[in-house]
Amino acid sequence: MCNVQGKLAAWLDGELPANEAAEVAQHLERCEECRGRAAAYKQVTETFTAYCDAVMQSKTQPRVPRWVPVLAAAIVFAGVLLLVFPRMRIKPPPVLTPTIADAYVPAALPAAAAPDAAPRKAVHKRHVAARTAQKQAAQWQPTESAVQIAIPADAMFAPGAAPKGMNFIAELSIAPDGSVKQVRLRQ
Amino acid sequence: MFYRQRRDAEAQVSHDSVPLALPLLPLAAGTSEVTTLYRELRKPLLRYLVCLGLTSDEAQDVVQDAFLNLQRHLASHGAQENIRGWLFRVAHNQARNRQTSYHRRFGEPLVGELDFLADEATPEQRLLEKEKFRRLAAGIRALTESERECLLLRAGGLRYREIGDVVGLPTSTVGDTVERAIRKLAEKCNV
Numbered sequence: 001m002c003n004v005q006g007k008l009a010a011w012l013d014g015e016l017p018a019n020e021a022a023e024v025a026q027h028l029e030r031c032e033e034c035r036g037r038a039a040a041y042k043q044v045t046e047t048f049t050a051y052c053d054a055v056m057q058s059k060t061q062p063r064v065p066r067w068v069p070v071l072a073a074a075i076v077f078a079g080v081l082l083l084v085f086p087r088m089r090i091k092p093p094p095v096l097t098p099t100i101a102d103a104y105v106p107a108a109l110p111a112a113a114a115p116d117a118a119p120r121k122a123v124h125k126r127h128v129a130a131r132t133a134q135k136q137a138a139q140w141q142p143t144e145s146a147v148q149i150a151i152p153a154d155a156m157f158a159p160g161a162a163p164k165g166m167n168f169i170a171e172l173s174i175a176p177d178g179s180v181k182q183v184r185l186r187q
Numbered sequence: 188m189f190y191r192q193r194r195d196a197e198a199q200v201s202h203d204s205v206p207l208a209l210p211l212l213p214l215a216a217g218t219s220e221v222t223t224l225y226r227e228l229r230k231p232l233l234r235y236l237v238c239l240g241l242t243s244d245e246a247q248d249v250v251q252d253a254f255l256n257l258q259r260h261l262a263s264h265g266a267q268e269n270i271r272g273w274l275f276r277v278a279h280n281q282a283r284n285r286q287t288s289y290h291r292r293f294g295e296p297l298v299g300e301l302d303f304l305a306d307e308a309t310p311e312q313r314l315l316e317k318e319k320f321r322r323l324a325a326g327i328r329a330l331t332e333s334e335r336e337c338l339l340l341r342a343g344g345l346r347y348r349e350i351g352d353v354v355g356l357p358t359s360t361v362g363d364t365v366e367r368a369i370r371k372l373a374e375k376c377n378v
Contacts, residue, residue: 006366007366009362009366015347041369041370041373044369044372045342045369047323047376048323051323051327052234052339052342053234056237056238059242060237
């Protein structure tokens with residue numbers, strides 16, 4: 001072990017008297033081991049100083065939570081949307097004017113409302129058919145005043161030709177002069 | 188809340204600015220010298236105290252008190268030799284009084300809190316930097332209290348004689364302590 005190894009840190013810090021510093025410098029020129037050790041000391045010193053700076057920065061600088069930039073971006077995005085589409089409004093769905101059929105059909109089907117001995121499947125089909133008819137009636141807008149007439153199927157077909165309880169609804173559009181303008185038959 | 192408001196207010200002011208408390212003291216001989224010293228030594232003092240384990244608020248309080256003491260010291264015509272060492276000694280003693288467990292706190296690795304340090308670096312560089320700091324923190328934990336304090340004061344720019352004044356050791360002992368501490372870090376941390 002070289003005798004200058006205990007003086008390397010002081011030599012790096014400029015703490016040695018001039019004669020001793022010159023002695024160490026001369027030794028370093030010819031001793032590779034001490035030269036490497038001095039380089040390592042210098043690197044340790046620099047790393048230590050950088051570490052202290054990092055510790056101080058991490059403790060003294062106010063840190064921004066990670067979610068803050070995300071929240072800020074979301075707010076900015078929402079603001080841009082409001083600026084770009086200032087008058088955009090959600091349109092309510094169109095209101096269908098209820099027709100006479102809506103209010104009239106269930107009441108005009110006494111056979112459907114009455115207790116029935118038919119199988120359950122048939123009842124279900126009738127209900128579906130009635131609902132479909134209601135929808136179609138709701139979509140149909142008569143140009144003039146309309147009259148609905150519920151006609152039992154038995155009155156139109158021979159007995160047994162049509163399922164029991166089936167009804168038809170005839171919608172008559174009446175022209176202003178009192179004549180029938182349009183006839184619409186639906187189940 | 189008070190500390191946060193004060194820290195935010197301080198963050199807006201330059202770190203080199205002089206606190207209002209100092210000019211408000213009765214003007215005495217050496218006021219301009221105190222101002223100069225404050226600008227020069229505030230940051231090294233803060234770094235020393237924070238690295239000892241004090242919180243940022245504690246460290247700022249200690250620095251403020253140290254400069255107020257310096258103002259009184261100069262106003263009462265106290266000794267003006269080695270004022271830098273005097274300031275560090277006052278701060279060091281106040282930190283000792285405030286901090287009862289700074290040995291443990293200084294040894295805490297702070298790698299996880301150093302993400303912002305190298306934002307411009309590549310991920311590999313950041314990883315290497317973190318790993319280097321982690322090994323160094325482990326090495327610092329292995330140092331004795333005296334070795335750690337001597338290294339911190341040396342990193343603060345103090346000469347060996349000034350370090351000896353602060354920690355109460357002869358200059359030659361400070362030299363040996365610094366040499367030993369650096370050798371330990373170089374051998375154990377391989378930085």
